[in-house]
Amino acid sequence: MKRLILCVTILVIIITGSVLSLFLINNKNQQLIKTIDSITEFAEDRKTDQALEKIDEFSRSWKKYYICVSFLVESSCLEDISASCSKLKALLLKDSEELYSECETIKYGITLIYNNEFPYLHSIF
Amino acid sequence: MLIVFFRAIILYALVIFSIRLMGKRQIGELQPSELVITILLSNIATLPIEDTTIPMATGIIPMLTLVSLDVIMSALTLRSRKLRQMVSGSPKVIISNGVIDQKQMKKLRYSVDDLMESLHDYNIFDINEVQYAIVETTGKISVMQKNDYSPITPSDIELYSESKNPPQILIDDGVIMHGAIDFLGLDMKFINETLSKNKVDASDVFLMSCDEDKNYKLIKKEDLN
Numbered sequence: 001m002k003r004l005i006l007c008v009t010i011l012v013i014i015i016t017g018s019v020l021s022l023f024l025i026n027n028k029n030q031q032l033i034k035t036i037d038s039i040t041e042f043a044e045d046r047k048t049d050q051a052l053e054k055i056d057e058f059s060r061s062w063k064k065y066y067i068c069v070s071f072l073v074e075s076s077c078l079e080d081i082s083a084s085c086s087k088l089k090a091l092l093l094k095d096s097e098e099l100y101s102e103c104e105t106i107k108y109g110i111t112l113i114y115n116n117e118f119p120y121l122h123s124i125f
Numbered sequence: 126m127l128i129v130f131f132r133a134i135i136l137y138a139l140v141i142f143s144i145r146l147m148g149k150r151q152i153g154e155l156q157p158s159e160l161v162i163t164i165l166l167s168n169i170a171t172l173p174i175e176d177t178t179i180p181m182a183t184g185i186i187p188m189l190t191l192v193s194l195d196v197i198m199s200a201l202t203l204r205s206r207k208l209r210q211m212v213s214g215s216p217k218v219i220i221s222n223g224v225i226d227q228k229q230m231k232k233l234r235y236s237v238d239d240l241m242e243s244l245h246d247y248n249i250f251d252i253n254e255v256q257y258a259i260v261e262t263t264g265k266i267s268v269m270q271k272n273d274y275s276p277i278t279p280s281d282i283e284l285y286s287e288s289k290n291p292p293q294i295l296i297d298d299g300v301i302m303h304g305a306i307d308f309l310g311l312d313m314k315f316i317n318e319t320l321s322k323n324k325v326d327a328s329d330v331f332l333m334s335c336d337e338d339k340n341y342k343l344i345k346k347e348d349l350n
Contacts, residue, residue, distance in 0.1 A: 003146060004200045007193035014186055014193075075178045 055088045081109040136170045143192040156213045162195045213262040220258035296333035
């Protein structure tokens with residue numbers, strides 16, 4: 001009986017943890033995407049200082065998020081986003097158009113984290 | 126390298142925990158569902174050990190889920206005979222009254238060689254000696270010999286004696302086994318008296334066993350230096 005209770009508890013913990021992690025990922029992703037959007041907006045408006053500030057803010061948030069999310073997601077997916085993130089500052093200072101494509105890559109990568117974790121029928125089968 | 130090392134330690138502990146969680150039966154005879162779980166566990170555990178890009182959770186969660194489902198399924202099958210038959214199947218008689226059920230053997234895909242091999246495990250080399258044989262849900266064949274070939278038991282010759290539990294180990298390499306003392310209904314007083322009678326300290330005892338009638342065997346530790 002003890003064993004059965006332990007197993008039911010383990011299953012409940014796994015299910016609760018999985019659902020909570022999905023909410024956490026979705027919530028954090030929205031925040032990160034918002035920051036990326038404001039970076040592109042500031043860059044378009046030539047507000048370099050504010051854009052730099054947002055890039056720093058994004059880098060800090062990403063580093064924290066990376067540690068949490070690496071427990072759940074394959075690190076190769078996260079490495080691509082980290083690589084793009086490290087280029088942002090240089091691209092902004094160079095006033096390069098590539099900044100926008102890197103921002104889009106980051107946004108796509110972040111969205112992919114959630115999509116890969118969500119149990120869609122096509123991802124289960 | 127250290128990551129792989131730590132992951133191997135964690136997953137080793139987890140596999141042992143999982144096997145323990147499945148219970149003692151798991152180690153001996155495997156039911157079909159348990160066999161599947163055992164094969165899956167070993168495969169799942171190796172993935173996060175080898176590939177450090179895969180999070181540990183990808184290994185831990187399926188392992189715990191499978192083991193938990195197995196335990197829950199066992200609990201459910203205990204309550205429902207129908208479910209038990211669905212999951213584990215049912216035992217099949219292949220020899221009854223000394224006659225081999227060839228149809229059943231064909232159904233089970235059991236060859237004569239398989240049958241003879243199983244009979245050899247029971248020290249039976251002549252099929253004529255078999256009265257009844259059944260294939261258990263684990264795939265093991267259980268055999269009952271004909272009366273003429275069965276070994277004589279004390280009750281056959283009306284030799285009745287009281288059945289007793291086997292002796293228990295009370296001191297194992299200097300360590301007193303309190304569980305065994307309780308099991309035999311003894312106390313520390315008996316242990317201390319026995320030790321002082323043999324002029325030995327508990328820590329110097331290699332093995333001490335005792336039965337319910339307080340017949341004991343004490344082996345002192347040898348000086349290996």
